[in-house]
Amino acid sequence: MSQQRNGQAAGVSDGAVFPDLPEATVARLPEYLRALHNLAETGFDTVSSEGLAAAAGVNSAKLRKDLSHLGSYGTRGVGYDVALLIAQIEHVLGLTQRRAVALVGVGNLGHALAGYAGFSSRGFRIAALFDADPGRIGERINGLVVHDIARLPEVVAAEAISIAVIATPAHAAQSVADRLVAAGVTSILNFAPCVLSVPDGVDVRKVDLAIELQILSFHEHRKSALTTLPSPTGDGSMKIRPTLDGEALAT
């Protein structure tokens, strides 16, 4: 309603905090945010839905509908104010303050994550590292010391940690998740290839590299199968390469 511009959170906290934002929209807001930051660095003050949609790689109608869920922050005939929209999305995503994140499992992958600069530039701070290997405990990585996993409750409470990343082997992941939940963590990002069971109220998202590759593999499989059948409509845009699968031929 009132358009005062006292930094972020301009006249938004007057109602509920978007209890019914569609999940698909939530998943895209971070993409818009990244695109907006790029635009801001490039010097843009405003951007049209068409322009932002292109930068984020989505349909412009979808973008407008997504943003309309947050309220009316665009100006017809002009577009969206980049800085205002950044502040608005960051507010909705709860990024107005930097969130503390715990990382459990400082192995191969964990080391890379611990040293990743993209965390802090996008609203997060790795606040603590944990491992169970006595040989790893005490090691310093990027200014952080690796704690014994036994100290989880203590450190989680002290650092006000609510989000954790699991980068342990799969066989340890459920046990780690249980301990995280017991320590008060309510959001988990899981890199181990297994399903985690957690109580209601705890969110889990997973990243499984092999699954992504297998989905790509399916489409590769489908593409190479198409080259074996003469296309009824020779569209010409498909590059016909010798099939590497050689499987449909084996019948």
Place this chain on the structure above:
Amino acid sequence: MSQQRNGQAAGVSDGAVFPDLPEATVARLPEYLRALHNLAETGFDTVSSEGLAAAAGVNSAKLRKDLSHLGSYGTRGVGYDVALLIAQIEHVLGLTQRRAVALVGVGNLGHALAGYAGFSSRGFRIAALFDADPGRIGERINGLVVHDIARLPEVVAAEAISIAVIATPAHAAQSVADRLVAAGVTSILNFAPCVLSVPDGVDVRKVDLAIELQILSFHEHRKSALTTLPSPTGDGSMKIRPTLDGEALAT
């Protein structure tokens, strides 16, 4: 139709190769496959849709509908033959032969990926590593030598690579993608936080860690906002902790 059991691909390649498999189903097949492998190692010969659904973390009706798209590979009153279903899903996903994957950008993350054992156990083989940094070229990682990115066309052709992983900084990713496509790669898994533009016929999937965390952050934000309002239905399962956001209070 005919139920001969000549290893994998039993009487399937007689039609088209699943041109209309729903995308949501394709994304879940790898989950089922992983769960099935676990079950097979645990000694299960058959599994019910209920059991497999629980192991994969999905609804059993959804699982049955997904599998029904592949054909009838279950036995009513019994369940699914684990080994047969594994072979079937692997066939559909195009995993009957190990696929060669190129990895571009052997930095922090790339090192972890290059040493990851989960690739080879799930149908893939890292066939080549590439980087642009002269200091990195020639380095040996896990038995593989890091090639100059300039040798991309040559190596991609020699190793029959159709899938590539991009683990370079974001500012280099589009250029790398262009070179990959030019070299004949038709599927890309992108870890750089940026949108890639590729021609039709090339598939891109992205993994963005910060996006996952920001989605979790949204739900954290929503949860902590709920604790400030007295819940109309005190369900008791929600653990009320002092709000760490302190933002809804600032109004």
Place this chain on the structure above:
DNA sequence: AGGCGTTTGTGAACGCTTGCACAAACTCAC
């Protein structure tokens, strides 16, 4: 002030996805 080109916000239609519920099909015991 008024008209014109531009862009947002959104109603409505469409397609995809999910979940229920149940008949058909199978095994096993006797």
Place this chain on the structure above:
DNA sequence: GTGAGTTTGTGCAAGCGTTCACAAACGCCT
């Protein structure tokens, strides 16, 4: 062989997400 119990495969309806298309709103130029 028959009946009881179990589990698959699927029609159907409800929900969710996407896209189109357009009126309302805005800036700008005259």
